[in-house]
Every structure is written in structure tokens, then in C-alpha cells.
Amino acid sequence: MEQTRPEDPTRPEIVRRRVKIDFDSAPAEAWSTWGPQFENTLTAISFLLPVGERFFIKSLRHYLPKLTDPKLREQAQQFIFQEVMHTREHERSNAVLTKVHPYGPWIERMADITLTIHSYTSFKASQLATTCAMEHFTAIIANDLLRHQEAFRATSDPAFSTLWLWHAVEETEHKAVCFDVYEQVCGKGFFAYLHRVVIMGMVTLMLVAAMVIGFRVVGRRTRDKDGKPVPARPKLSALARSVPGRLYFDYFRRSFHPWDHDNMALVDEWKRHYADLGIPKNAPVFTDAGLPATAAVG
Numbered sequence: 001m002e003q004t005r006p007e008d009p010t011r012p013e014i015v016r017r018r019v020k021i022d023f024d025s026a027p028a029e030a031w032s033t034w035g036p037q038f039e040n041t042l043t044a045i046s047f048l049l050p051v052g053e054r055f056f057i058k059s060l061r062h063y064l065p066k067l068t069d070p071k072l073r074e075q076a077q078q079f080i081f082q083e084v085m086h087t088r089e090h091e092r093s094n095a096v097l098t099k100v101h102p103y104g105p106w107i108e109r110m111a112d113i114t115l116t117i118h119s120y121t122s123f124k125a126s127q128l129a130t131t132c133a134m135e136h137f138t139a140i141i142a143n144d145l146l147r148h149q150e151a152f153r154a155t156s157d158p159a160f161s162t163l164w165l166w167h168a169v170e171e172t173e174h175k176a177v178c179f180d181v182y183e184q185v186c187g188k189g190f191f192a193y194l195h196r197v198v199i200m201g202m203v204t205l206m207l208v209a210a211m212v213i214g215f216r217v218v219g220r221r222t223r224d225k226d227g228k229p230v231p232a233r234p235k236l237s238a239l240a241r242s243v244p245g246r247l248y249f250d251y252f253r254r255s256f257h258p259w260d261h262d263n264m265a266l267v268d269e270w271k272r273h274y275a276d277l278g279i280p281k282n283a284p285v286f287t288d289a290g291l292p293a294t295a296a297v298g
Helices: 036-061 070-097 104-121 124-147 149-155 158-173 177-186 190-221 237-242 245-252 264-274
Strands: none
Touching (some): 036 070, 036 124, 036 177, 070 158, 124 158, 124 177, 124 245, 124 264, 158 264, 177 190
């Protein structure tokens, strides 16, 4: 692997933020004026995330002892910490969302069964490639949320806008970590490239199916302001229409790297509003596993 990649000074720092959002007064529905279809799409994703993020952590943690680049090892630990926090906060938000989407936990169980089977039937390198592919999807979604962050913040409940924009910025900060680890442990030759793009094809089909099913599940109890059922069709409104298809297809280039798409300006914009979010005055001591030495995180 090119050793300059993980140390590229033009990339954002991967920050350890200890975030705990107040969902006590957050509404379980109608939390965004962008409408129930937009909400249902993010809600379906939210129910998928805790299981997915545990899978990401496990697939990356397996390779920590094999990482010879100390900077990349540190970034991998930062990645793990951020994903632990994402898991916890989405579980807390999902507890609120379940009040109006009682079938939501079924989505999580479906994802758990799927990824458990994958864990037992595939090589560790394939699990890492799966994580790389999924991280590419989360980076695309994060990029578009951050592109519309001002409007999203203005039209959404503060708890949910804080959750999604914080998650989006951290997905951006660590979007290259798994990819860099994959290149170090699997190489950059033709077969390593073929492996990762074949896995991406499989992951794409799996995620499309999960989103179609997931959206229908969370939409079973959703009605508009007049009490009429909302059609169960995923719809990201302006976000979906503005996502450039090339961001997805770039992954299939042999020379691809996640930071080929430099969106650091969006991270900087987020920091102007949330600069102190989750950053304690006295930074805690962290273990080699990337977790706080004191106080459980997950």
C-alpha cells in the first residue's frame, strides 16, 4: 500500500467524540418537514445501522494486529470508536422510532441474520471487502446529507438533525480507513481489485433488497396529515435526485480511492455549527482497542 495515503495532510482528522443526544423530547414521527417518505427512508436505514456497524467493527478489528503502518492502525482504532458511538446513538433513536414503527426491530433482526450467515460462510477478507463496499454507500449518503445540511437542520427536529449530521460527518472523516486497510492486507493487484468489485456487486443487490423491504416495513404504520396511508416507496426527495451516479460507479475503477472525492469543505461547514459536539474538556485515556479506558461506550 502507498504509505502516503493514511498520512495525507489534506484529509480531516478522525475525531473521537463522545456523543449522547437527548431523545427524551424528540418526536417519533413528523420530525422533518421534508415529509414521511423522506423520514421513512432514514428510519429504515437507522434500523439497519446498529447490526451493520457491529459487523464493520468486527471485520476491521480482526486485522488490527496485521497493520504494520502505525498511522493506519491509529486510524483503524479511531474508526472503531466512532462506529461504537454510532451504534449506541442509533439504538437510542430507534427506541424512540419504535413507538410509531413497531415493526422496525424486525428490520434489525433481518439484517442480523443476513450478516451472521455472511460471517460464518465467507473469508475474513470478503467480510472486510463487504465493509469497504458498505462504507462507500454510507459515504455517499453522508455526502449528500452534508451538502444539504443547512436545509436539513432548519426543517428537522434538533435531536434527529444532530444525529444524522454528526453521523454523516464522521462517516466522511473515516471513509477511507477500511479501504486503506483492505489494500494493506489484500494488496492492490488485479485479483484484490476483482474481489472488491465483485463484493460490491453483491452488496449492492443486498442493500437494494434490504431498503425495499425495510421501507415497506417502517411504512406500514405511516399516514399523512389527513390520516391517509403513505405509499411505501423510498424517496429521498431533493437528496436522491442530487446524488451523482458517478460517486457509486467510481468504486469500480481499479485506481479508485475514497478521497478521490474531496468533500472536506462539508466537514468544515459542519464544524462551524457543531464544533464542540461530544468533545470533553479533559480528553479521556483510550485503550489499544480504540475504546475509552473508563466508562462503557456501547
